[in-house]
Amino acid sequence: MDDQEQLQKTPLYASHLSLNAKMAPFGGWIMPIQYEGILAEHAHTRGAVSLFDICHMGEFMFEGDAVASGLDRIVTQKISSMPLSSCRYGFMLNRRGGVIDDLIVYRIKERSWMLVVNAATIAGDEANILANLRGEYKFDNVSSRLGKLDLQGPRSGEVITKVFGPGPADLGYYRFGEFTLWGQRCIISCSGYTGELGYEIYISNDYVVKLWNLLLSEPDVKPAGLGCRDTLRLEMGYPLYGHDLDTAHSPVSAGLDKFVDFSKDFIGKGALLEEQKNGPKERLVYFKAGSRRSPRNGFGIFAAGARVGTVTSGSFSPSLSAGIGMGYVSSSGCRLGTAADVGQDKPEIPVTFVRKPFYSKT
Amino acid sequence: MNTPEGLFYTKDHEWARVEGKKAYIGITDHAQSALGDITFIDPPKKGQQLKQGGFCATVESVKAASDVYSPFSGVVLDVNRELSGHPELVNRSPYDKGYIFEMELSDEKEKAGLMDAAGYAKYIEGLAE
Numbered sequence: 001m002d003d004q005e006q007l008q009k010t011p012l013y014a015s016h017l018s019l020n021a022k023m024a025p026f027g028g029w030i031m032p033i034q035y036e037g038i039l040a041e042h043a044h045t046r047g048a049v050s051l052f053d054i055c056h057m058g059e060f061m062f063e064g065d066a067v068a069s070g071l072d073r074i075v076t077q078k079i080s081s082m083p084l085s086s087c088r089y090g091f092m093l094n095r096r097g098g099v100i101d102d103l104i105v106y107r108i109k110e111r112s113w114m115l116v117v118n119a120a121t122i123a124g125d126e127a128n129i130l131a132n133l134r135g136e137y138k139f140d141n142v143s144s145r146l147g148k149l150d151l152q153g154p155r156s157g158e159v160i161t162k163v164f165g166p167g168p169a170d171l172g173y174y175r176f177g178e179f180t181l182w183g184q185r186c187i188i189s190c191s192g193y194t195g196e197l198g199y200e201i202y203i204s205n206d207y208v209v210k211l212w213n214l215l216l217s218e219p220d221v222k223p224a225g226l227g228c229r230d231t232l233r234l235e236m237g238y239p240l241y242g243h244d245l246d247t248a249h250s251p252v253s254a255g256l257d258k259f260v261d262f263s264k265d266f267i268g269k270g271a272l273l274e275e276q277k278n279g280p281k282e283r284l285v286y287f288k289a290g291s292r293r294s295p296r297n298g299f300g301i302f303a304a305g306a307r308v309g310t311v312t313s314g315s316f317s318p319s320l321s322a323g324i325g326m327g328y329v330s331s332s333g334c335r336l337g338t339a340a341d342v343g344q345d346k347p348e349i350p351v352t353f354v355r356k357p358f359y360s361k362t
Numbered sequence: 363m364n365t366p367e368g369l370f371y372t373k374d375h376e377w378a379r380v381e382g383k384k385a386y387i388g389i390t391d392h393a394q395s396a397l398g399d400i401t402f403i404d405p406p407k408k409g410q411q412l413k414q415g416g417f418c419a420t421v422e423s424v425k426a427a428s429d430v431y432s433p434f435s436g437v438v439l440d441v442n443r444e445l446s447g448h449p450e451l452v453n454r455s456p457y458d459k460g461y462i463f464e465m466e467l468s469d470e471k472e473k474a475g476l477m478d479a480a481g482y483a484k485y486i487e488g489l490a491e
């Protein structure tokens with residue numbers, strides 16, 4: 001297994017093996033896909049609380065003046081106006097408006113921010129940022145030193161309080177705080193990728209295993225893999241970089257303009273304004289199958305028998321007991337409520353275009 | 363992995379339980395475990411003519427879809443109707459409640475091209491290396 005040897009391992013690699021996880025490559029890392037099973041882990045996250053190893057994701061620390069250094073131009077969020085201890089979701093774009101990555105920015109202090117990026121894009125993101133920064137600043141790619149655990153599910157508030165005390169449970173959505181555990185400074189945000197109440201915990205790699213074991217010792221907490229992370233995020237209609245977002249598509253095309261602050265200057269702004277004016281060539285759409293059959297990444301989307309697009313994410317939705325997916329279409333005929341088909345090379349699975357999220361609590 | 367005695371096995375991880383001229387067909391414990399949670403099964407049609415090694419069904423899991431190939435040539439007598447609402451039976455009971463369909467064999471001599479339990483157990487051991 002030469003391929004696996006070249007893959008990076010998180011500090012929890014041995015823990016996953018001892019839990020009999022099914023491991024698979026993801027974004028250059030060997031990661032747990034499932035322990036008990038994707039459906040069981042999905043249900044446990046929706047009904048109780050799950051713990052995910054997210055150490056593969058990247059974190060950059062920045063200190064300086066966001067506007068003078070050019071950092072504010074590199075991302076689509078207006079980071080210079082963010083309140084302290086808040087998070088903001090947005091994009092890093094190229095000049096054509098294509099998405100280099102989607103990322104969450106944390107404002108730690110007046111002049112300090114943390115950027116949380118996808119695992120497979122760490123090196124490219126760093127290169128893009130450094131190429132566009134100027135003047136005085138401090139930039140530190142701490143990805144290999146900082147671990148990340150996601151605690152997600154309706155019971156996550158009780159668990160986080162038991163381990164960290166009463167602070168984190170008081171955080172509003174997309175807010176974070178700094179907390180101390182074992183003398184270690186941790187950042188905890190009330191956020192996640194599942195649609196459930198949850199927390200993203202950043203702690204030194206040296207303490208990740210200890211924290212993982214402590215959280216798993218809580219009776220409500222079970223480990224969950226990237227398999228159910230994908231079905232959970234897809235039910236919410238959250239995009240996955242490399243599938244639903246890429247350099248060939250812009251946030252306008254993805255219908256995610258609301259995470260772009262047009263009141264400021266940013267790389268790719270001209271292209272986005274042009275695209276807004278003329279209308280995007282392709283649009284990201286969401287569809288639900290009339291059966292348990294799953295649309296799959298790379299399947300065609302067919303309207304009236306003609307191929308009009310490509311599925312970028314697709315799966316069985318455990319909450320809906322039906323196939324769901326998203327993909328880019330070129331046709332303006334793919335409106336909400338209209339019927340179409342998806343399939344590998346020909347129309348096979350009847351679907352209906354729907355609004356996201358596919359799943360909601362109520 | 364569970365590989366019960368008395369069944370015939372294919373290299374594509376199907377099993378067949380032959381009862382006279384009739385056989386029940388499913389996928390093995392190894393196959394269901396590799397696929398993970400099974401979410402949908404597209405069985406062959408009643409009356410459909412199958413060829414040994416020919417495509418006969420699709421099994422979808424959360425992660426992927428995979429083809430099922432018929433262990434024998436013959437005609438489909440009936441399909442396991444329980445699976446349309448409960449595809450997880452293939453995970454829970456791959457050799458019994460999770461069978462996919464039953465067929466009538468057209469040529470019993472085709473057994474010679476299949477493995478027995480010991481042969482299949484050895485075969486999947488080899489795959490793991």
